[in-house]
Amino acid sequence: MKRIVVLLLVVFLSQVVSAQKEFTQFRSPKNVFYWKNKKPHEAYWQQDIFYNIKASVDDSTDIVTGNEELTYWNNSPDELNYVYFHLYANANTKDSYLADLYKNNNYHLKFGKYRGKNLGTEVTKMEVDGKQLKTELDNTILKVFLDKPLKSGDSITFNVDFKTYFDKEAIRNRMKLFNAGPYKHYDMVHWYPRISVYDKKFGWDTEQHMDHEFYGD
Numbered sequence: 001m002k003r004i005v006v007l008l009l010v011v012f013l014s015q016v017v018s019a020q021k022e023f024t025q026f027r028s029p030k031n032v033f034y035w036k037n038k039k040p041h042e043a044y045w046q047q048d049i050f051y052n053i054k055a056s057v058d059d060s061t062d063i064v065t066g067n068e069e070l071t072y073w074n075n076s077p078d079e080l081n082y083v084y085f086h087l088y089a090n091a092n093t094k095d096s097y098l099a100d101l102y103k104n105n106n107y108h109l110k111f112g113k114y115r116g117k118n119l120g121t122e123v124t125k126m127e128v129d130g131k132q133l134k135t136e137l138d139n140t141i142l143k144v145f146l147d148k149p150l151k152s153g154d155s156i157t158f159n160v161d162f163k164t165y166f167d168k169e170a171i172r173n174r175m176k177l178f179n180a181g182p183y184k185h186y187d188m189v190h191w192y193p194r195i196s197v198y199d200k201k202f203g204w205d206t207e208q209h210m211d212h213e214f215y216g217d
Contacts, residue, residue: 023050023071047198048073048155049217055192059184062114062166062177064191072195073155080150084196084204085142086216089120089164091209092171096120096139098210102171114165123193125161140209142193164191172211190214 027034027048035046055066074080091098093115102109114120126133126144134145150156166177166186176187197205197215205215 023048026050027073045075045077045200047075047217049195051192053192057166057186057188062184064164064166064188066162066164066192068158068160068162068192070158070160070195071155072150072158074150074152076198076200077152079152080146080198082143082145083150083198084206085123085144085193086190086196086209086214087121087123087137087140087142087193088190088209088214089175090118090140091120091211092167092169092173092175093118093120097208098171101210109170111170112167114167115170119165119167121162121164121191121193123160123162125159127159128156130159138208141196141206158195160193162193 025031027036029037031037035044050071052069053066055064057064072083090096093099094109094111095118099109123135123137123142126135128147131147133147136143136145144158146156166175168177169175174187174189175191176185178185178187194216197217199205207215
């Protein structure tokens with residue numbers, strides 16, 4: 001019995017270490033799939049992002065509670081004073097811009113207990129180096145003001161606590177909850193705060209989610 005426990009522990013620890021080094025391996029000069037190793041032209045760049053998310057779903061409340069450590073590399077030539085996050089689940093709430101679009105197209109929407117209270121994804125903590133950052137929320141777009149500018153070539157790690165509320169569908173979306181006998185089945189899509197794209201052509205992508213496809217790094 002002790003041998004089995006030790007073996008499982010070694011396997012588990014090796015998986016944790018592998019996950020922690022995954023971004024290093026991805027950004028390696030030896031990775032033929034990494035964008036820096038196959039640039040279409042010398043001036044090309046894109047941002048690098050690494051998510052480490054720990055989350056659980058309470059099947060008695062249908063609430064996802066999570067913590068997200070997000071490391072963001074500024075590969076652009078610009079200095080960044082703020083970043084943006086997408087909170088896609090907020091589009092499915094009662095007072096969202098998307099709900100207003102549906103109502104103006106004569107859709108009669110019936111919202112559940114969470115979305116009727118405008119609960120989609122709620123960010124309860126947004127920290128860098130233990131310091132809470134100022135934020136501004138506009139429905140599905142969260143603006144985060146950095147404590148100090150993120151210079152070109154530097155990286156930053158955000159520590160984010162969040163909750164996402166599952167509810168019955170009022171507006172068409174890709175998050176589903178099925179009851180199968182005594183069990184529940186969750187389809188989780190875009191249930192976590194997702195940092196916006198910053199690119200050369202458009203700058204920050206701050207488009208509200210209006211039932212269209214997603215643009216992400």
